[in-house]
Amino acid sequence: MPHDFRSLIYTLEEQGQLLRVGREVDPEYEVNAVIKRVQKSVNQPILFEKVRGARFSLVSNVFGRRDSVPLSLGLPKSHLLAEMTEREANPIPVRRSDQGPVQEVVQVGSQVNLEELPIIVHSEGDAGRYITGGVLIAKHPDTGVNNASWNRVQLVSDDKLRVRMMPPQHLGRLHALAEERGQPLETAIVIGAPPGLMFSAASKIPFETDELEVAGAWQGEALEVVRCKTIDLDVPAHAEIVLEGQVLPGTREDEGPFGEFTDSFVPVMKNHVFQVKALTRRRDPLYHTIFAGGEEDLRLLGIPIEQQVFKHVRQYVPRIAGISTTGFVFGVVIAIHKENEDQPKNAMLAALASYAWIKLAIVVDDDVDIEDAADVLWAVQTRCRPDSGVMLVPGVPSYTREDVRAMHSGKMAIDATLPLDYRRVGQRRRVPGEESLDLRDYLGDQISAVLSQR
Ligand SMILES: Cc1cc2nc3c(=O)[nH]c(=O)nc-3n(C[C@H](O)[C@H](O)[C@H](O)COP(=O)(O)O)c2cc1C
Structure with missing residues (x-):
């Protein structure tokens, strides 16, 4: 399977898993309300074709089910954690290309129009619209080692966003290094990143290790990258959307409140400011949004934790x-x-x-x-x-x-x-045949509606 985000979506669609919403939906709460209900019932990936006011489609809950993780990386389901651990020890250097689908459309400076993207309001009480499906890439100013991390991003205007970097996050460390020198930190926000990168971004990989290279190791082949148009960074050639910019030195602004993964609010805090320089994208990008604390978010956070536990135990x-x-x-x-x-x-x-x-x-x-x-x-x-x-x-x-x-x-x-x-007295009893039978053979339509919710 090709290792990009939309190939995974197409594969899930071929398998009959992808749900499509054809009617127009409101970017304020309605999208998230539907995602939440889907996660609590059928828990399938979902694509919204028309979000009011936006040009492009929105997808979510791509990793709601655990099975989509090994599927996306082409790894065996039964040995996922062992295989990821083995591969992480052998990072694969990136493969550079002169062009890639993520740069089919290039908008620089005042051409950037974030209104085209279906950036939604997630929960009542949030400070505004938030990008939650973005992987942020930055590199060490001296060693050139790339770091990737997930960060929620608050929309302020077409040229300004606010970013939360919770210490000891590596992105914050890189920013501190640049700030000490009075310099901005060049940063790219990648939406619809290749799955290998989504997992390396969510993982606590040592600061000295290049997370684009770990992404390659996990997907089993080098991550193909292109050079950004306005900053000195490599980004995945097959991503959906990239926002190029810089995190300013010596500047913090009020960010939040935001209803986050613990199902409660992070209060207003003085957080970092991202100045947008350019937007590059596919002609028809799929915009990925993640419901904080929902099935997909917990999967993206959970797999790296499980892998870490595996290594120790x-x-x-x-x-x-x-x-x-x-x-x-x-x-x-x-x-x-x-x-x-x-x-x-x-x-x-x-x-x-x-x-x-x-x-x-x-x-x-x-x-x-x-x-x-x-x-x-x-x-x-x-x-x-x-x-x-x-x-x-x-x-x-x-x-x-x-x-x-x-x-x-x-x-x-x-x-x-x-x-x-x-052991003998506590042995679990078995009812032979229970696991393999299909209740529909016995109960037909009486039960199929309930089973399809599982
Ligand atoms: C969807 C999602 C959103 C996240 N948002 C944030 C965030 O806003 N701020 C933050 O510090 N960490 C956030 N995290 C957690 C970090 O991405 C995670 O801790 C990661 O390992 C940090 O990368 P690092 O090891 O390179 O520092 C988020 C994780 C996920 C999966």
């Missing part, structure tokens, strides 16, 4: 059956083939230390469905011995956002594996 547990950020991304569930009673405890410690955000780690046996929060709770309630199976680590912060840091103090882990001594 596998040092202690050779047979990991699966890892999932089921529920929310401040917690992780790890399924193991337990061989001794030390393994869950070591997995709990390793998981808590593997990623700052993790506040809760639950270890279960391999017969638990870790994608199903109810099954995980079943394991906690039937298999955990609270007097010895719960670990509290006081005083360690998890989510470190400035204004709520104290609220997220301390970490907790739960051993919900069946004690080895009780």
Whole structure:
């Protein structure tokens, strides 16, 4: 499969997954209201053909389902985390081209018209319209190493945007380096980036490693890039839209409030200012928007966390059956083939230390469905011995956002594996045939409407 955003959309459409909205929708709340309802029911990717006032189509929930991650990277579903870890160790240098579809249309300076893009208002109480599907690329001024990260971007005008960089984000570090020299940081905002780049942008990859090269490693071939028209940066040749510009030195403005992934608001803060220099795009770009805290956002945030947990836990547990950020991304569930009673405890410690955000780690046996929060709770309630199976680590912060840091103090882990001594008595029962039968063969139309919601 070609490794670009629209190829993934077309593939999802061929598979019958893509939903299309033909009627006109309001960019203020209505788009997000539909996305939210879709995520809570069928959870399929969705394309809005006509957003009021805009020229181009909008897509969302492309990564709502976990399956679309291995599909987009061409990796095996069963070994996704192991394969990503192996490939990350061997970054692939970018391949430069003189031209690419992302520069089919070039608008410089006053030609830039952001009204053409369906930039939406996400939630009641937000400060205004926000771009949430943008990967920001910048490079180290001395080493030239590229960094990629996701940042929400507030629309101010055709030539000005505001950006939130939560410390210790690498983009903020790069900006601080430029600012010390009194210089702006040249930055590109890439919308509809190749999936490999979307995941390297969401991952905590070491500052010294080039995230365009990791994107290549994850997609299994070099990322094809073109040189920006007005700044000295490389961007993916097959992206949908690129905003070229610079983050100003010595300038901060009020940004927010914005309803973010925790389902609450980040208050107004003094954040960075992005000056737009140019917009390049395909002739008919697909504009990607992400509902903060929805299924797609949690997937993009969750896969890199799971991969980080995998790297740490596998040092202690050779047979990991699966890892999932089921529920929310401040917690992780790890399924193991337990061989001794030390393994869950070591997995709990390793998981808590593997990623700052993790506040809760639950270890279960391999017969638990870790994608199903109810099954995980079943394991906690039937298999955990609270007097010895719960670990509290006081005083360690998890989510470190400035204004709520104290609220997220301390970490907790739960051993919900069946004690080895009780293996026989606690063995899970099976009803042969249950997994393979199709209820429609028995109940026909009575049940198909309900099943299609799953
Ligand atoms: C859709 C989405 C939006 C995000 N928005 C922000 C943001 O506005 N500010 C921020 O600091 N991090 C944001 N993040 C998290 C960062 O992208 C993530 O922490 C990333 O690893 C940072 O890259 P770095 O390791 O190069 O610093 C967002 C992540 C996703 C998936």
